[in-house]
Amino acid sequence: MVKPIVAPSILASDFANLACGCHKVINAGADWLHIDVMDGHFVPNITLGQPIVASLRKAVPRVDDNSSSAPKAFFDCHMMVESPEKWVTDFVKCGADQFTFHYEATKDPLALVKLIKSHNIRAACAIKPGTPVDVLFELGPHLDMALVMTVEPGFGGQKFMIDMMPKVEALRNKFPQLDIQVDGGLGKDTIPHAAKAGANVIVAGTSVFTAENPSEVISFMKAEVSDNLQSRGLLN
Numbered sequence: 001m002v003k004p005i006v007a008p009s010i011l012a013s014d015f016a017n018l019a020c021g022c023h024k025v026i027n028a029g030a031d032w033l034h035i036d037v038m039d040g041h042f043v044p045n046i047t048l049g050q051p052i053v054a055s056l057r058k059a060v061p062r063v064d065d066n067s068s069s070a071p072k073a074f075f076d077c078h079m080m081v082e083s084p085e086k087w088v089t090d091f092v093k094c095g096a097d098q099f100t101f102h103y104e105a106t107k108d109p110l111a112l113v114k115l116i117k118s119h120n121i122r123a124a125c126a127i128k129p130g131t132p133v134d135v136l137f138e139l140g141p142h143l144d145m146a147l148v149m150t151v152e153p154g155f156g157g158q159k160f161m162i163d164m165m166p167k168v169e170a171l172r173n174k175f176p177q178l179d180i181q182v183d184g185g186l187g188k189d190t191i192p193h194a195a196k197a198g199a200n201v202i203v204a205g206t207s208v209f210t211a212e213n214p215s216e217v218i219s220f221m222k223a224e225v226s227d228n229l230q231s232r233g234l235l236n
């Protein structure tokens with residue numbers, strides 16, 4: 001069953017106080033942490049890699065880890081890298097719960113989905129704004145999530161591209177039970193468009209990490225998604 005999920009992008013956090021910032025947004029109601037991995041090749045920016053994810057995993061345990069009382073979260077790793085197949089094993093080891101690769105970065109998306117799932121984590125595929133949505137139609141039944149980028153990948157704090165919404169709508173109509181994520185420029189002002197189109201997994205960096213009251217922003221976004229899923233008969 002699809003449900004509303006808010007995934008703050010740690011790209012907008014203060015990296016010197018990463019664990020603290022993550023605990024704050026989890027306590028404010030975030031379900032996932034969205035971890036933007038950029039290699040300076042697939043996108044024109046470099047962010048973070050396995051050592052940071054492994055350290056963060058110690059401070060933020062898995063949701064099913066009952067040995068710790070620390071705030072827990074699902075690690076949603078968005079791999080904006082060339083040759084994503086090279087990094088699956090390393091990211092599984094450092095604590096990824098989901099590995100999202102870019103359709104544009106691999107020659108064999110289905111083989112990559114199978115490789116990711118063979119490690120018992122979730123597999124997702126992202127498309128850049130210039131990539132047509134139909135490339136995901138064949139792959140859809142094999143995916144745990146599809147990500148429609150609503151900015152050109154590479155940097156946080158960009159303007160939401162409303163013209164990506166028909167892609168979201170097409171995916172929701174074709175795959176009613178698939179997690180559909182949107183990423184880039186999401187906040188209280190843009191969430192109505194994404195929710196109306198049928199997105200249920202909302203990545204929000206700037207709008208959550210810089211909010212005075214992150215809990216209010218997260219609740220607002222979840223309510224918008226929830227209302228739309230309900231109107232589609234997808235939420236019980």
Ligand SMILES: O=C(CO)[C@H](O)[C@H](O)COP(=O)(O)O
Nearest residue numbers: 009153154156157185205206
């Ligand atoms: O993938 C990304 C950039 O490539 C970021 O996750 C995205 O831009 C979110 O940041 P913001 O909410 O600040 O726009």
